[in-house]
Amino acid sequence: xKDTIAQVRSYDSSVRLLMVNQFTINLGFxxxxxxxxxxxxxxxxxxxxxxxxxxxxxxxxxxxxxxxxGTLADRLGYKPMIISGLVLRTVGxxxxxxxxxxxxxxxxxxxxxxxxxxxxPASRAYLAADAGERxxxxxxxxxxxxxAGILLGPLVGMGLTGIDxxxxxxAAAGIFAILSLIQIRxxxxxxxxxxxxxxxxxxxxxRQWRGIFANRPFLLxxxxxxxxxxxxxxxxxxxxxxxxxxxxxxxxxxxxxAVLFAVSGLSTIVFQxxxxxWCKARMAPxxxxxWGLVAMGAAFVPLLLASVLATAVPVPEGGPxxxxxxxxxxxxxxxLLALGTMIAYPFEMDxxxxxxxxxxxxxxxxxxxxICGIGITVGNLLTGVALDAAxxxxxxxxxxxxxxxxxxxxxxxxxxxxxxxxLAPAQAEEGRRTAAA
Numbered sequence: 001x002k003d004t005i006a007q008v009r010s011y012d013s014s015v016r017l018l019m020v021n022q023f024t025i026n027l028g029f030x031x032x033x034x035x036x037x038x039x040x041x042x043x044x045x046x047x048x049x050x051x052x053x054x055x056x057x058x059x060x061x062x063x064x065x066x067x068x069x070g071t072l073a074d075r076l077g078y079k080p081m082i083i084s085g086l087v088l089r090t091v092g093x094x095x096x097x098x099x100x101x102x103x104x105x106x107x108x109x110x111x112x113x114x115x116x117x118x119x120x121p122a123s124r125a126y127l128a129a130d131a132g133e134r135x136x137x138x139x140x141x142x143x144x145x146x147x148a149g150i151l152l153g154p155l156v157g158m159g160l161t162g163i164d165x166x167x168x169x170x171a172a173a174g175i176f177a178i179l180s181l182i183q184i185r186x187x188x189x190x191x192x193x194x195x196x197x198x199x200x201x202x203x204x205x206x207r208q209w210r211g212i213f214a215n216r217p218f219l220l221x222x223x224x225x226x227x228x229x230x231x232x233x234x235x236x237x238x239x240x241x242x243x244x245x246x247x248x249x250x251x252x253x254x255x256x257x258a259v260l261f262a263v264s265g266l267s268t269i270v271f272q273x274x275x276x277x278w279c280k281a282r283m284a285p286x287x288x289x290x291w292g293l294v295a296m297g298a299a300f301v302p303l304l305l306a307s308v309l310a311t312a313v314p315v316p317e318g319g320p321x322x323x324x325x326x327x328x329x330x331x332x333x334x335x336l337l338a339l340g341t342m343i344a345y346p347f348e349m350d351x352x353x354x355x356x357x358x359x360x361x362x363x364x365x366x367x368x369x370x371i372c373g374i375g376i377t378v379g380n381l382l383t384g385v386a387l388d389a390a391x392x393x394x395x396x397x398x399x400x401x402x403x404x405x406x407x408x409x410x411x412x413x414x415x416x417x418x419x420x421x422x423l424a425p426a427q428a429e430e431g432r433r434t435a436a437a
Contacts (some may be wrong), residue, residue: 003081004273008100008141014188015138018123019145021179025119026149028175031157032093044100054102054109061113063373069114070366071205074192078126078362083183086372087117088112090176097169107313122367126190128353135353136285139346140276144269151265153361192362193305208360217422218355222371224417225289225348227410229372230379231296231403232341235264236385238399239330242303245391259327260334267338275342285347286418290411292344293305297335297407302329304400340407351423379406 040051073081092111131138160168279288306329329368356364390398
């Protein structure tokens with residue numbers, strides 16, 4: 001941990017502030033969001049489809065607006081978009097805690113999603129710009145702060161929600177309000193370099209978008225990385241469902257789910273910088289990305305083996321055996337997913353900048369997030385179908401085989417992109433010139 005702190009201090013104040021920002025953003029977000037569905041369905045008494053609609057509006061407004069948010073950041077500057085997103089989320093979270101009507105809840109949910117679309121691409125582009133040649137290490141540290149916020153947020157939210165959910169909402173809104181004021185005062189202004197046409201006129205938005213969609217290496221890389229997000233999201237979807245299936249809905253099941261999140265978050269906080277340093281010293285970025293996807297695909301092997309063994313060896317009906325059978329395989333899977341993310345994430349963020357040719361970086365991040373967000377939605381739908389089909393057919397191994405195969409396919413795609421030179425800086429520069437033509 002001392003090494004991590006020393007690394008953080010070695011960066012400019014703007015980079016350090018962006019890292020603290022991300023911790024605080026995730027702290028406030030995860031204080032509230034894990035308990036929102038329970039609040040909507042419980043005290044407010046909304047029907048299940050309305051709860052799903054309100055939560056879905058937040059996700060849709062964020063994923064659907066990432067490209068717009070990134071484009072605005074490149075044209076208007078990174079700082080204004082970061083502050084606008086923080087202010088909008090302040091208003092959205094406060095509204096969620098104070099209103100009960102469905103239209104107001106929908107508007108608040110959409111506002112919280114749009115807020116993420118505004119500050120996420122801008123903050124990553126800002127970090128990439130100010131970190132310079134140390135981007136990989138900077139994004140490794142960024143992920144440490146990111147995971148720390150995810151780990152601590154639900155714990156703080158649990159205590160506040162025990163008082164009242166409105167207290168949680170107002171506390172989260174207060175965090176974003178304070179963060180907004182800090183950005184206004186302390187975050188230096190940063191703008192992306194202008195992109196002009198041959199006659200010196202600033203490029204229009206549509207022309208910029210056409211250039212990005214013509215950047216084939218970037219699009220191929222984005223599609224290859226979709227699987228990584230589908231697999232990592234299983235910490236929130238299939239792994240907790242498997243824990244509940246084996247351990248039940250009682251305290252043992254709840255404790256086992258808590259172990260999942262603790263393993264995922266703590267391992268990243270402790271090992272991220274060491275894993276990144278080891279990988280950077282021994283392999284090219286494309287190779288590191290490939291091995292990261294391999295590790296994520298391998299994460300489902302413990303669940304596959306547990307499913308196979310469960311058909312041959314009866315699961316204990318009570319005692320510690322139930323807890324171990326419910327917690328151990330998913331925890332091992334969560335650890336391997338975290339390891340794969342630790343390997344891939346810093347190189348992934350750096351590769352996007354290189355494939356963008358250091359041009360319109362926020363817009364590239366925005367489109368990348370949109371592509372991956374669509375992939376997560378489709379992937380979660382298919383995973384849910386596979387889980388239901390597996391239970392109905394008595395083949396519990398089916399989802400784990402499918403997810404493991406997804407990891408191998410995406411790893412193979414990255415291997416091909418790496419060895420074909422499409423992820424190399426020279427190829428990225430060629431893609432940039434093609435996009436600008």
